[in-house]
Amino acid sequence: MIENDVPATAITDPALFADDTxxxxxxxxxxxxxxxxxxxxEGHSPFWLATRHATITAIELDPKRFISAPRQALFSLAHIEKSRALAGDKPPAERMRNVTGMDGEDHRVYRAIAQSHFMSKALNAIRDDIDAIACEFVGRMVAKGDTCDFAGDIALGYPLRVIMSILGVAPEDEALMLRFTQQLLTSQDPEFNDAEANPLKAMSEMFLYFQPIIADRRAKPRDDIASVIANAKVDGAYLADRDVFGYFLIIATAGHDTTSYSLTGGLLALLENPEQLGKLRADPALLPTAIDEFIRWTSPVKHFTRTCTEDCIIDGKQIRKDDIVVLSYPSANRDEAIFDDPFVFRVDRKPNRHLAFGTGPHLCLGQHLAKMELSAFLREFLTRIDHLELAGEPRRVQSTFVGGVKRLPIRYRFR
Structure with a gap:
């Protein structure tokens, strides 16, 4: 990889993330x-930028000194001020919470509500459903003829449909849920940034949408994750509806765009490295290592932030109480100290100690679901595809938080 003179301050510029080089x-x-x-x-609170795999790992494994509250992402001062103005001065008791923004015992208790249901063994119960959705979306490609924008036409909707099925959302509401999730993540990309869009309004609409689903799962529990969350109790009492919604919200948003970008960026990597595509097609047993390489290579979550709770020394630097630390996952996942040939895409890479799911107590709850989704789609896709090539210029989203390939025109032929 050729280094460049782009300054570290550019890490706050969404446009930088649209240019991988x-x-x-x-x-x-x-x-x-x-x-x-x-x-x-400019326009941001000062922060420390952690770029090494070892540094990020050490910080994530030290949750008492580096906490998730009060912020999980690096937002501009203008964005923070706008959010405060839109939200008003609601007291803590009236604010929605989600597990990614919790620390300590609160985080442990809330995470435990659904943790076992996102483990591999429990997810086996919905494997057939995911396989069927994967088959449906490969079928959509067939129906489109021999070209499509894989990002927008296929990869954006596929993981969303899986998440919708888990949360009890009807398939006919797919377009509505897509609008909610896109407005909530509020891409910084000018192509998607609707000046009229109001993330908090979308959140309110989404809350109203999920209220009858929550009520239904409490009245008639089913054997699904939505029922588990809706019927969870802490200290003998049901979670407040806003906190149940917070759980639904984090599953819907965290499990949607991240998996979509992994799938699209991974397919682009196969197109750019045809020998790796050939290797994977010749040996489907490589699918698990290929999926991990997709995730390492794309690193859809670009960063999370932590706030320091006490003065300490990190990498020889004096860190003060209340300092902000930004954890750069794309950097950790190309760290030369950890990965052999980190700028080479290899479907058989092993070991692959990527940090795309984080580590420590905030290790991604949905990692096994994401891998199952990617595996189901790729298995169906690679079995049926006969020819695959780029049909135009790929384009990446401008976003400092969650991002990847937003346009992937391809030409293909199925058997």
């Missing part, structure tokens, strides 16, 4: 020359 060139230079810089970017 510039992004990874900058991060490679930082890992080599200043792996834990203090960044003062």
């Amino acid at each position: 510039k992004l990874h060139g900058m991060l490679a230079r930082l890992r080599r020359s200043d792996p834990f810089p203090y960044v003062k970017a």
